[in-house]
Amino acid sequence: MMKPPVIVPLLFVFPLSLAVAQIAVIGELSQERDVSPGMTYDGTIVVRNDLDEPQEAKIYQTDYLFRFDGTNEYGEPGTAPRSNAPWITFNPSYLVVPPRSTATVNYNVVVPQTWKGSALRGTYWSMLMVEGIPKGSPESAVRRPGTRAQMGIQQTIRYGIQIVSHIENTGSADIAFIGSQLIARDDGSRVLQVDIENKGDRAIRPDVFVELFDEGGAAHGKFSGVRSRIYPGTSIRQSILLTNVPKGTYRALVVVDSGGDDVVAAQYTLKF
Numbered sequence: 085m086m087k088p089p090v091i092v093p094l095l096f097v098f099p100l101s102l103a104v105a106q107i108a109v110i111g112e113l114s115q116e117r118d119v120s121p122g123m124t125y126d127g128t129i130v131v132r133n134d135l136d137e138p139q140e141a142k143i144y145q146t147d148y149l150f151r152f153d154g155t156n157e158y159g160e161p162g163t164a165p166r167s168n169a170p171w172i173t174f175n176p177s178y179l180v181v182p183p184r185s186t187a188t189v190n191y192n193v194v195v196p197q198t199w200k201g202s203a204l205r206g207t208y209w210s211m212l213m214v215e216g217i218p219k220g221s222p223e224s225a226v227r228r229p230g231t232r233a234q235m236g237i238q239q240t241i242r243y244g245i246q247i248v249s250h251i252e253n254t255g256s257a258d259i260a261f262i263g264s265q266l267i268a269r270d271d272g273s274r275v276l277q278v279d280i281e282n283k284g285d286r287a288i289r290p291d292v293f294v295e296l297f298d299e300g301g302a303a304h305g306k307f308s309g310v311r312s313r314i315y316p317g318t319s320i321r322q323s324i325l326l327t328n329v330p331k332g333t334y335r336a337l338v339v340v341d342s343g344g345d346d347v348v349a350a351q352y353t354l355k356f
Contacts, residue, residue, distance in 0.1 A: 107241070108134065109129060109243040109245065110130040110131075111129075111130060115248065116248040118250045119193075119249050120252055122197050124193065124194050126190065126192050128190055129245055131179065131187050133184065138180050138226070139216065140181075141216050142177065142214075143213065143214055144212075145172065145174075145210060146161055146169075146210065147161055149318055150318050150319075152263070152319040153321070154321075158211070158244075167208065168248075169210035171249070172192070173191065173192050174192070175191075180225075180226075189212070191247065195251075204251045206250075206286040207286045207287040208251070209246055209249065209287070211245060212245045215242035216241055250286065257284040259280060259288075261350040262279045274329065274354075274356060277323050278338050280314065280321075281319035282319070288342040289313045289314070291339075291340075291341045292340050293324070293339055294336050295336070296336055296354075297334060298333075298334055298335075299334075299335075305326075309324045329356055331356045333354070333356075335351060335353060336352045337351055338350045
């Protein structure tokens with residue numbers, strides 16, 4: 085699953101005239117490759133500065149896990165069970181982006197023949213973080229003379245780029261339905277929340293949808309969720325809006341379709 089930029093409040097000493105660093109990452113926030121053991125490949129991340137003065141940024145690694153309840157874990161690189169962070173080198177770790185211009189971060193991935201004593205199988209991933217450095221902050225290399233430092237709250241925007249290595253033709257997802265809830269909204273519609281976990285060893289980005297059938301077996305619509313990536317050992321929550329459904333009892337068939345024969349489903353009874 086592609087996540088939006090993470091806005092992290094940081095508390096430190098900074099000049100009152102300080103502005104938030106304005107950088108952006110161009111392109112997809114997930115870079116995926118099908119690879120084989122022993123393979124080496126390169127990638128780039130393009131960072132843009134939309135202002136009329138230079139902007140600083142730092143680049144660093146983290147692991148990345150998430151759960152259906154909205155929690156995200158950005159652990160130390162290489163600590164997650166399927167982290168590929170130790171395979172990755174990148175340069176630079178600090179950059180200054182010229183005004184109205186771009187700069188590039190290059191990375192290299194060396195896929196090992198085996199990993200932690202076992203053959204490679206399925207999906208491995210981690211993140212490269214690109215984080216703006218406000219001028220005058222303790223991390224900034226650009227100092228403004230004559231400013232008076234005071235204590236305050238500074239927001240820092242960081243972009244997490246997922247670096248994903250799929251070992252080709254290996255691994256599979258194992259989808260489990262771990263919870264559901266039907267929520268009534270003020271406008272009379274209903275939202276079916278379904279929590280889905282991937283217990284396998286390969287990431288998927290499936291289509292998720294609900295088909296409703298009344299007690300007589302007649303169909304009452306197909307309702308789509310949002311395509312979200314589910315890594316091994318992670319889980320997501322699908323909130324699927326059910327509209328224009330009359331009162332009654334229905335059989336809901338929740339389908340997770342990853343393409344081909346990789347389709348799983350769960351059945352629920354819903355009362356409107």
